[in-house]
Amino acid sequence: xxxxxxxxxxxxxxxxxxxxxxxxxxxxxxxxxxxxxxxxxxxxxxxxxxxxxxxxxxxxxxxxxxxxxxxxxxxxxxxxxxxxxxxxxxxxxxxxxxxxxxxxxxxxxxxxxxxxxxxxxxxxxxxxxxxxxxxxxxxxxxxxxxxxxxxxxxxxxxxxxxxxxxxxxxxxxxxxxxxxxxxxxxxxxxxxxxxxxxxxxxxxxxxxxxxxxxxxxxxxxxxxxxxxxxxxxxxxxxxxxxxxxxxxxxxxxxxxxxxxxxxxxxxxxxxxxxxxxxxxxxxxxxxxxxxxxxxxxxxxxxxxxxxxxxxxxxxxxxxxxxxxxxxxxxxxxxxxxxxxxxxxxxxxxxxxxxxxxxxxxxxxxxxxxxxxxxxxxxxxxxxxxxxxxxxxxxxxxxxxxx
Numbered sequence: 001x002x003x004x005x006x007x008x009x010x011x012x013x014x015x016x017x018x019x020x021x022x023x024x025x026x027x028x029x030x031x032x033x034x035x036x037x038x039x040x041x042x043x044x045x046x047x048x049x050x051x052x053x054x055x056x057x058x059x060x061x062x063x064x065x066x067x068x069x070x071x072x073x074x075x076x077x078x079x080x081x082x083x084x085x086x087x088x089x090x091x092x093x094x095x096x097x098x099x100x101x102x103x104x105x106x107x108x109x110x111x112x113x114x115x116x117x118x119x120x121x122x123x124x125x126x127x128x129x130x131x132x133x134x135x136x137x138x139x140x141x142x143x144x145x146x147x148x149x150x151x152x153x154x155x156x157x158x159x160x161x162x163x164x165x166x167x168x169x170x171x172x173x174x175x176x177x178x179x180x181x182x183x184x185x186x187x188x189x190x191x192x193x194x195x196x197x198x199x200x201x202x203x204x205x206x207x208x209x210x211x212x213x214x215x216x217x218x219x220x221x222x223x224x225x226x227x228x229x230x231x232x233x234x235x236x237x238x239x240x241x242x243x244x245x246x247x248x249x250x251x252x253x254x255x256x257x258x259x260x261x262x263x264x265x266x267x268x269x270x271x272x273x274x275x276x277x278x279x280x281x282x283x284x285x286x287x288x289x290x291x292x293x294x295x296x297x298x299x300x301x302x303x304x305x306x307x308x309x310x311x312x313x314x315x316x317x318x319x320x321x322x323x324x325x326x327x328x329x330x331x332x333x334x335x336x337x338x339x340x341x342x343x344x345x346x347x348x349x350x351x352x353x354x355x356x357x358x359x360x361x362x363x364x365x366x367x368x369x370x371x372x373x374x375x376x377x378x379x380x381x382x383x384x385x386x387x388x389x390x391x392x393x394x395x396x397x398x399x400x401x402x
Contacts, residue, residue, distance in 0.1 A: 035133060037149060037152065038129075039133070044156075045161060046125065046128075046165060049162060049165040049391065052395065053391075053395055055392065056392060056395045062395075062396050065115065067166075068121050068165065069117045069120065070395060071166075071168075071401060071402060072097070072167075072168060073166055073167030075094060075096070075097055076101055076105065076120060076167055077120065077167065079094040079097055079099070079102040080102040080105045081116065084099075084252075084255060084256070085256070086255060087261075088258050088261040088265070089264070089265055089269070090269065093265050095252075095256070095262050095264070096262060096266045096269055098169075098202055098244075098248055098262070100198065100201040100202045101123070101169035101172050101173075105119045105120045106119075108120075108123055117167060121167055123171050123172060124165065124167065124170070124172075125165065125171065126171070127174065128163075128164025128165075128171050128174075131155075131164075131174040131175045131178055131361075135151055135155050135178055135361055136148045136152045138151075138182060138333070138365065139151035139152075139365050139369065141185065142327065142328050142330075142369075143369050147368065150368040150369070151369070153368070154365075154367065154368040154376075154380065154383065155361060155365070157380055157387060158358055159383065159386045159387045160355045160358030161358060162354070162355075162391050162394060163402055166395075166402060168355070169202050173202045173206055173359070174359065174361065176196070176198055176206075177196075177199055177206065177209055177336065178361070179191075179195045180196045181212070181330065184213065184216040184237065184332045185330055189217070189233045189234045189237045190237075192213060192216075193236045193241055196209045196210065196213050196241035197241055197242070197244050198243075200242055200243065201243075201244025201247065201248055205340065205356070206245075207245070207339070208335070208337075208340045208343065209241055209336060210241040210242055211339050212333070212335040213238040213241045213332065214241075215331050215332055216234065216237060216330070216332040217235050217237050217238050221234060248262070270349055271348065274348070275346055276346055278345060278348050279312055279352075282308040282309060283309055285302070286302070289301045303393065304400060304401055307353045307354065307400065308351025311354065311356070312345070312351075312352045315341060315360065315363060317367070318364070318366055321366050321367060322363070325370055327369050329362060329365075329366065333362040334362070336362065337362045340359060340360045341363075344356045344357075344360070350401075354390065
């Protein structure tokens, strides 16, 4: 019997398509399953923050929008509406803040036809979700699934995660930094450089990603040799990393007449400077305030000093674990955390508060990796109590920075 032309030839094509379709569905299902845990935990903690904000709304008679845009949020919204002044100012002004987050707020506000406070909150919420997913991937890459789940729990229940429920730039910054670290791990140098370059237009806390990219590139060149063409592509990451900051400086030069206008505003307006005495200064002031409070000559204690001292102890503990336990963690992540720690410990105005600590997220991840079982559960309990107590104060007034 003669076979019809093409009859047998067509069948394998159908099989291949079916197999490809089944493979795509399988990969999609696996991707959704991987997202279920981090997004569920993240959503649950956002509900917790909403409840805290509602309590503050009833208790202090403050609108939710005002709570979400408290502290730096008011400055970001002002920058979105007013832009930058045309000359350098030696007072507090919008020049003290970098442009990418307010620019994103403006774009989202136009797209959603919403208030800028709502647009800023949407960016923070979405960015926090992306950061949570990426941090689980990093932890899983380094230590396995269980450590990845613990990292998500601690990250989302850490008091600093309030920034994802406020108009704060960390919702934009942390996904970029986490994505850059993953790209460096996978040797996707162009992507890493682009993510780092965008991050440095978000805030000065992004600057440690530049040496992190340089260290990753240096190690790759050392491993493969300078004559390896693929290895030389690693230089793209540190070359592109400063792009955001350089572009902002050039804009300020054109707009205000000096590329240092932002530094001038921060230095003179907020009295920000780098000093090795920053932490001793905080501890000394806290000691004096406790002594005054004990003798009833002072109405209260500056909670930012308390937060700074606790944050210092926590970060030093995390570094002791990195040095003593030596968990597998990339050189780029260690470099990011090391330079950020120096930045935090030497800032005269921004102590190691929860917002700065969550920016140093590899340190949080190492703690979650090290603690297991009952010890980890106790850590989560303490962190949750601090989250609730500190957030109730942070959302209203000016007593405690996020």
